[in-house]
Amino acid sequence: MNTGDVPAAVTLESVSSVTFTQDTDGNIILHCPQNDGEDLGSDGTTEPVHKRLRLTSEDGEDPQDSTSTEYSVVTLPITEGDESFEVTMTATEMRDGELESEDPSEILDKDSSVQKKGEDVSAVSQAWFTTKEDKDTLVNKGHKWKQGMWSKEEIDLLMSNIERYLKNRGIHDPTEIIFEMSKEERKDFYRSIACGLNRPLFAVYRRVLRMYDNRNHVGKYTDEEINKLKRLREKYGNDWATIGAALGRSASSVKDRCRLMKDTCNTGKWTEEEERRLAEVVHELTGTEVGDVVTQGVSWASVAELVGTRSEKQCRSKWLNYLNWKQSGGTEWTKEDDINLVHRIAELGVEDENYINWDILAGGWSSVRSPQWLRSKWWTIKRQVANHKELPFPVLLKGLQDVVEAPASVMNKVVVIGSRSANASPSPVTALQIPVQIPVQITHVSSSDGAGGSSESETITLNSGALQTFELLPSFHLQPTGTPGTYFLQTGTNQSLPLTLSANPTVTLTAAASPSSPDQIILHSLTTDNENVTVQMSHPGIIIQTVTSEDLSDPLDQSELEGEQELKEESSENQNNSGEEERSEERSKDIQGVKTLDSSKVEETVESSGMDEGAVLMVPSPSGFIPTNEDIRTDSVLPLGTLTDPILENQEEGSD
DNA sequence: ATGATAGGTAAGGGTAATAGCCAGGG
DNA sequence: CCCCTGGCTATTACCCTTACCTATCA
Incomplete structure (x- = not known):
């Protein structure tokens, strides 16, 4: 099974009833009660029988099914001695004909989502394969798996898998397992955490090692370190582990650094x-001639060796970004090319950037220097959008089509693209990023009300300004807390809705029912400072969404924004418990002097919160935009990530 | 002895972010 | 002439895959 082999004989069992629950990460957990029969761990030992769940749909396995769902399944024993077990399923749904309808030649054929329904993806994530034969075997059996950079979703899943593993075993620090335990002690660790990730086990292993190795991500090498590295290199040669240990860096880090310093x-x-020599060497080693386009299949280490005065990285970079293009009579890149690029990518109609085949896109395009260069060009275009990281790819693309065609005066600014809905909005909205506080609309959705289908107006609107007004709609009512002027918001489903308002410590806010309308809470700021207000939510059954700002003329100054940023980072510190690279990225989001507001952390918090009583939680995309059916009239929406939920954070931190 | 398992190492192709250079405009 | 700005080039820290190696165990 580990290399995809299906055991010759399997025992089929059926259970009459199972219980489904959903965990905080949205995984569906299927709880199988202890079987009265003899098959489940009948030897009475603590070692559970390995089980695989087969999911059969009622209508068979028709690949033309309008909805195809892929499941990744793992069975986990709940407790030792207990013969019941849990099954965690991660399901991915694809809409009718997505991807399949694309021209296959336009898509990199390396993503899990192209898998056929019902395929056992776990065969990949449970297989430790590094050799070509192992790979071929799996490929021949129809398996495909994810390669390349890990997406945020994958990292999140990995982290939650690790957390679950730790929790089940009462371990607090994952590095204990990774770096201290023996193989025997950490048995099944990597298999367990690889579940749901359509990556080879080996890739998961590498990723985890890097993530938790605190000698990784150390940052720039100082001159002193470089000198020390040179000396260590002379002494220990290519023993990177030893050199790394002596330098307080990971082995791969020192290895990589040495590659740069011939x-x-x-x-x-x-x-x-040098250029002449480089060209000569490349053509010689690849058997090509001057004028040929050579972008792959070059051994850069060999090239560097022969060029003599440059490292492999320098050679590769020079060749792919300049020399090959120059030699083959390339033309200069123009603004029209920018527009062209965005349009061409849009024409591909791909769901995700990873599906773009840059080789094909670059083909026959004289101003493109190489596929790799084109990709970096795309990056520079993309980065004109401040919140590009948070946007769904199709939304970003649509927005960029406007952006690249915009006058130069607009192009020079950092833009934020937002869309009320990736589906509903005919064209995405672009807006200059001006620091502005935007109102927040909080909609409670009752159990009977579907996701986003909030036909009833149950809204609270928080307007900007010193006087904060909440409009209370029918399903909410106020409940005195005992403190005059302070109320709890009570929802229609009888769930208390503590809504705390906090702000800069110098600002005190109190809430009071409006004398004119009992359906309003009026918040008074007790200082004259019109500080930014943070609304802390502590209720999962709530839709949080940004709404039209009728008044965007209330800019906050930079210091206020920075304060806000700090507040958020502080509150989200617990989220990122790995030392993963994102952390430094978050801190360096100062683009062209405008602080980029980023609510991704906040979103993670809310997104992974528990759900109860069928209430639906929808959260803003990190930029503050979420799909909604409601008719929101704005053209200019600016996100402000001020929604935090300490309780939910605690829930996540404290338990699951 | 053999093959499977579960790592582990080294090499090298690659990406993404940024530093540095430089030309052009005010 | 100076300064600023933006585009391009070069650099570099980090990422990922591949090939090969090794210890352990059934």
């Missing part, structure tokens, strides 16, 4: 002679 390396501008 003794004979020149830096700075390439001389004509």
